[in-house]
Amino acid sequence: MYTILRQHIEKIVPLTNEEYEQIQTYFTFKKFRKHQFVVQEGNAVEQEYFVLKGLLKAFYINAEGKDHIIQFAMEDWWITDYQAQINRNPATLNIDCIEDTELLCITFERKNELCQAFHKMEHFFRIKSAYGYIALQQRILSFLNNDAQSRYTQLLRQYPALFQRVPKALIASYLGVSRETLSRF
Amino acid sequence: MYTILRQHIEKIVPLTNEEYEQIQTYFTFKKFRKHQFVVQEGNAVEQEYFVLKGLLKAFYINAEGKDHIIQFAMEDWWITDYQAQINRNPATLNIDCIEDTELLCITFERKNELCQAFHKMEHFFRIKSAYGYIALQQRILSFLNNDAQSRYTQLLRQYPALFQRVPKALIASYLGVSRETLSRF
Numbered sequence: 436m437y438t439i440l441r442q443h444i445e446k447i448v449p450l451t452n453e454e455y456e457q458i459q460t461y462f463t464f465k466k467f468r469k470h471q472f473v474v475q476e477g478n479a480v481e482q483e484y485f486v487l488k489g490l491l492k493a494f495y496i497n498a499e500g501k502d503h504i505i506q507f508a509m510e511d512w513w514i515t516d517y518q519a520q521i522n523r524n525p526a527t528l529n530i531d532c533i534e535d536t537e538l539l540c541i542t543f544e545r546k547n548e549l550c551q552a553f554h555k556m557e558h559f560f561r562i563k564s565a566y567g568y569i570a571l572q573q574r575i576l577s578f579l580n581n582d583a584q585s586r587y588t589q590l591l592r593q594y595p596a597l598f599q600r601v602p603k604a605l606i607a608s609y610l611g612v613s614r615e616t617l618s619r620f
Numbered sequence: 621m622y623t624i625l626r627q628h629i630e631k632i633v634p635l636t637n638e639e640y641e642q643i644q645t646y647f648t649f650k651k652f653r654k655h656q657f658v659v660q661e662g663n664a665v666e667q668e669y670f671v672l673k674g675l676l677k678a679f680y681i682n683a684e685g686k687d688h689i690i691q692f693a694m695e696d697w698w699i700t701d702y703q704a705q706i707n708r709n710p711a712t713l714n715i716d717c718i719e720d721t722e723l724l725c726i727t728f729e730r731k732n733e734l735c736q737a738f739h740k741m742e743h744f745f746r747i748k749s750a751y752g753y754i755a756l757q758q759r760i761l762s763f764l765n766n767d768a769q770s771r772y773t774q775l776l777r778q779y780p781a782l783f784q785r786v787p788k789a790l791i792a793s794y795l796g797v798s799r800e801t802l803s804r805f
Contacts, residue, residue, distance in 0.1 A: 495761050503764035505757060518754045550743065557742045558735065564749035569703045571756035572690060576680050578763035579688035579796045611764045 437462075439487055440539060443511045447562050448555040458556065461549045462539040467532045473514075474530035480519040482540045486512050489536025490600055493528050494608070504609040507533075507597055513563070533601065583612045587620045622647075624672055625724060628696045632747050633740040643741065646734045647724040652717045658699075659715035665704040667725045671697050674721025675785055678713050679793070689794040692718075692782055698748070718786065768797045772805045 440462070441455050450458070462485070467473060473491060474480055484491075486508050493506040493514055505528065508514035516528040520543050541549070550557035577586040587610055591598050598606065607617040625647070626640050635643065647670070652658060658676060659665055669676075671693050678691040678699055690713065693699035701713040705728050726734070735742035762771040772795055776783055783791065792802040 495764075497765050503761060505761060505764070517750065518757065521750055521754060550746070554739045554742065557739065557746055561735070561742055561746035561749060564746060564753055565702065565706055567753050568749055568756060569706060571753060571760060572703065575756060575759055575763070576688060576690060578760070579680075579690070580682050581796070611766070 437487060437539060439511055440485060443485075444556075444559055447559045450555070454553065454555075458549065458553065461545045462541050465538050465540050467536045467538065469532050469535050471536075472529060472531045473536075473538070474516050474519075474526050474528060476527060476529050477525050480516045480526050482542050483513060483515040483517075483520065483546060484508075484530075485539040485541070486510050486514065487537040487539060489538075490533040490597075491530055491536060492533055492601075492605060492609075493530045495528055502608055503611070504605060507594075507601060507605075507609065509597055509600070533605070578611070583610050583616060584620055586610045587617070622672060622724060624696055625670060628670075629741075629744055632744045635740075639738065639740075643734065643738065646730045647726050650723050650725050652721045652723065654717050654720050656721075657714060657716045658721075658723070659701050659704075659711050659713060661712060661714050662710050665701045665711045667727050668698060668700040668702075668705065668731060669693075669715075670724040670726070671695055671699065672722040672724060674723075675718040675782075676715055676721060677718055677786075677790060677794075678715045680713055687793055688796070689790060692779075692786060692790075692794065694782055694785070718790070763796070768795050768801065769805055771795045772802070 437459055440459065441450065444450060444458070467489070473484060476496065488510060490507065490509045491514055492504050493516065494502045494504045496502055506514060514530060516526045516530065518524065519526045519528070550560060573589065574586065577589065590606070590610070603617060604614055607614045610617065622644055625644065626635065629635060629643070658669060661681065673695060676693045676699055677689050678701065679687045679689045681687055691699060699715060701711045701715065703709065704711045704713070735745060758774065759771065762774065775791070775795070788802060789799055792799045795802065
């Protein structure tokens with residue numbers, strides 16, 4: 436079941452059928468409707484999510500009530516409020532669904548147990564996390580360089596499918612530019 | 621030897637004396653002088669560095685020849701050009717020493733071997749990487765919020781010692797503001 440999860444893990448570590456059978460028992464399945472919230476600011480964050488189907492955004496609402504999109508997630512991406520999860524703080528982010536969405540959910544405890552039980556899953560998550568770190572460094576460089584155009588090009592090149600599915604107003608919020616600036620790119 | 625490395629690892633995973641004895645053999649010691657380069661743009665990046673003593677900066681030189689500081693590192697921090705290391709590309713960053721510096725160096729291969737030999741070291745690096753990811757997300761939020769002041773406050777609060785040691789011109793480059801803007805904070 437959930438072939439997409441197995442394929443995703445096996446990009447980094449090979450698994451036997453028996454291993455995968457066990458690994459998938461750490462996850463639970465959940466469906467969400469478009470516009471539904473998965474994580475809400477102020478609430479505890481118990482789980483991390485792997486996207487089977489659909490599209491989500493993680494966003495921060497600033498003091499003036501303006502949204503800033505920190506992350507999108509679509510099929511075979513992971514998403515949660517990592518800061519809240521690791522530090523056991525209430526969520527500072529919101530995560531909601533841009534489309535009808537199906538998720539595999541794993542609690543923080545179960546993820547630790549999974550990594551404990553399967554050294555290769557600890558390896559998998561270490562490597563995934565390293566790639567995530569690099570992607571954020573690239574995004575920071577483009578901010579330091581004050582270069583929204585390069586953030587735009589990077590997004591287009593790395594995630595052409597995402598760009599097709601996400602409304603332009605949300606792309607603008609992710610890039611930190613106005614809708615007008617975006618339309619000039 | 622290198623008590624600072626052991627203390628740093630033991631913040632996340634406890635080690636026996638025997639384990640630590642073995643772990644430290646994966647590292648080699650190297651001294652650098654102030655202004656000396658540890659990583660240079662265009663070169664291969666073979667190693668990751670743990671700071672025993674001193675202070676470094678990782679920076680990117682943009683098309684106009686302007687520096688952007690992506691990271692500082694001082695005692696018990698890790699630094700390298702992660703993107704170059706993981707993707708096996710030539711370095712796009714430069715890393716040089718702001719003070720005389722002593723480093724423990726570990727090659728990419730040896731780090732993988734270390735993680736393979738010690739499940740707890742794989743766990744250690746997974747958790748470190750997750751914390752790194754969170755710190756970068758916070759920095760991105762402050763860029764999206766166009767709030768250099770909050771990046772400044774964050775830096776001061778998180779790393780007061782760093783702030784004392786780093787010349788103000790470099791702090792400004794890290795925050796992505798002019799020296800004049802910084803002096804108004």
